[in-house]
Amino acid sequence: MVNPxxxxxxxxxxxxxxQNxxxxxxxxREQIRAIVQTLERQGRGAQSILSRAHSTPAAHLKPVLDAAEGAIKEEVASIKSLSDVASSSPYYKYNGLWTRDVQNVIFSILLCGWLGGMAHNGKAAEAGRLLTIEDVGAILDGTLIPIFQRLKLTISVPVNLxxxxxxxxSIEEYLQSLITLIEELARLAVNSVTLGDYQRPLQISQFVxxxxxxxxxxxxxxDSLRRRxxxxxYNVKKIEDIVYDLSLRNLVSKS
Amino acid sequence: MEPLPPTEAMSELSITSHPQSKSESESMSEQMSGIKRDHNGVKKEKEVNASPFMPMFEAFRDELDEHHDRRERIIKASRDITAANIPPKIALETAERYTAMQKQFSAIAADLTGINAWRYQRQISGGIQEYMEAVSFEHYLKHQRLITISEAAGTLQEGIELTGDDYVLGLFDLVGELMRFAITAMATTGSLPGGGGDGGRRDVLVDLRELRTCFQALDTGSCGGTGLGKDVEKKMEVMKTCVEKVESAVYGLIIRGEGKAEGLGSGYC
Known part of the structure; x- marks a missing residue:
């Protein structure tokens, strides 16, 4: 009853x-937004550097990759400060604020890695390779490993996370970035032919x-992952068409 | 995890897509056009195994399957909680309603622990708000006080987080509940509950007005499109309407005399 x-x-x-x-x-949210804004700008920078790969023969990619790695290093620093700020809140509370830009960073890392950059942790750089989500985590920051509930293919991920x-x-972020990579490689397949490189489309075709x-x-x-x-x-088909054209004109050796 | 049979997949799809839009056949064809699990022909399987990335994708698939299953369970529980939140006619029923909701929460508590509390916030939020409405109403009936966030959180299943946003949004709904309570009481007893004739006591309308003042003072301008910011505007309008309905019912009672609060019973928010 009511206390009088x-x-x-x-x-x-x-x-x-x-109210508090x-x-x-x-x-x-303000703090996160400020970092995300920086990340966005850096992302544009990195991608503009990487887009030079479309007009650079594979043999002369080194300066492009070096520049890209420099730009990615800056992004990694931003992700570090993002991680510091975000760590005081539940991960999924604000995740939507940065996921797009984090996907962009992952994509830059994946593309740079595929082109032959991003040597890390004693793993040599090699063109045409896929950086795993663990590789990406290691590049971003040793502590930034994805949380998997029971992923066995990881070496350095602490158990029981x-x-x-x-x-x-997140897995979703990595997969989104992979889709962007595929789109970019489809474009690269076209431009490789223009550069006179008839082997790379084959390599891209197999990879994709x-x-x-x-x-x-x-x-x-x-969800958005499915839609994308x-x-x-369509990108697979686009690349297959290029390979078809090259085969038809006997521009690639038949093995 | 084994892929789900197509029929089950379809019903899940209809949960994630817009509720009552699109026919089933349409969502079916939409699903078929994607590259999905219905490709278990032998020839494909062989090709699939040739990719060096398969172990990685298999791990992803298992993780995503788990995620989708959890998500579906939470969506279902949230809907069931909403369904269990039927306006009670007598105080006794609030307890029953309360138990029914509790049961739903215990079914998904495991899905909402740790990092997943916020991951599925959007899916469970509706259910929690319904629960807040019920529990704050029950608390009011018992104590004539507004339940605090820690009191409310304390009544929830351990592991289920009550966010500030869901707390406030649930309280907005409490106003509707109180309106229903006030109007029903006026129609049946001919007077406003709580007040009675003994002077200094607060009645429901006093409390409703106090709630309204508090809500209106809350500055949610900084929330943008997230959580509170998204829903608060609409709920604020509904809340105001509810208070005004009780105000005019009391007015009607005074004008027309006791027991004749007509024209007010039907327009619940």
Whole structure:
């Protein structure tokens, strides 16, 4: 029953606290936004450097890759500060604020790695290779390993991360970046021919087909990942057409 | 994890896509056009195994399958919680309703632990708000006080997080509940609950107005499109309407006399 000494229904502290919470959240969001803005600018820089690969013969890629690695290094520094700020909040609370730009960074790393850059952890750079999500995590920061619940192919991932809430790269982000990589490689296949490189389209074709096969076993729901992954088959076809043209004109050796 | 049979996949698809839009056949064909699990012909399998990336993708597939399963379970529970939140006619029913909701929460508590509490926030948020509405109403009936966030969080299954946003948004719905309560009481007893004749006591309308004042003072301008910012505007309007309905019901009671709060019973928010 009502206690006569209590005057109102609402304890005024309730709404004071709520307001504090709202204001605190707004501040965190502001901090994250500032970093994301930097990341966005750096991302554009890195991608503009990497796009020079389309007009540079494979043999002369070194300066492009060096410049790209420099740009990626700056992005990595931003991700580090993002991780510092974001770590004080639950990962998924603000994840939507940065995911797009983090995907961009991952894509730059993947493309640079495929082109033959991004040597790390004693692993030599080699053109045509796929950096795994663990590689990306290691490049971004030793601590920035993805949280997997039971992924066995990792070496350095601590076990039992199930209940740890920390900044990380999600599978979805990595897959989104892979799709962007595929789109970019389809363009590179065309431009390789223009540069007189008839072997690279074959290499791209095999690589993209292998990725496509991987995507095919995923049970994707009606989400953005599925919508975007639908584009993979068109890129596969685009690249196959190039290989077809090259074969037809006897521009590639038949093995 | 084994791929789900197509029929099950279809029903899941209809959950994630827009609720009552699109016919089933349409969403079916949409699904078929994608590259999906219905490719288990022998020839394909062989090709699939040739890719060096398969172990990686298999691990991804398992992770994503788990994620989707959790997500579906949470969406379903959230809907069931909403379904269980039927306006009670008598105070006794609030307890039953409460238990029904609790049961749903315990079914998904494991899916919402640790990092996943926020991961599925958008899926569970609706259910939590419904629960907040029910629990704050029950608390009001018992104590005539507004439940605090820690009191409310304490009644929830361990592991289920009550965010500030869901707390406030649930409280907005409490106003509707209180309106229903006030109007029903006026229609049946001819007076406003709580107040009675004994002077100094607060009645429901006093409390409703106090809530309204608190809500209106809350500055959510900084929230942007997230959580609170998205829903608060609409809920604020509904809340105001509810308070005003009780105000005019009380007015009607005074004008027309006790027991004749007519024209007010039907327009619940």
């Amino acid at each position: 000494s209590e005057t109102g229904m609402v304890d005024p502290r309730i709404f004071e606290e709520l 919470k709202i204001d605190e959240d707004a501040e965190v 199930k209940d740890r809430d920390a900044f990380h790269i 087909k292998d990725l496509h096969a991987g995507f095919q076993i995923l049970n994707l729901k009606n 992954s639908d584009s993979i088959k």
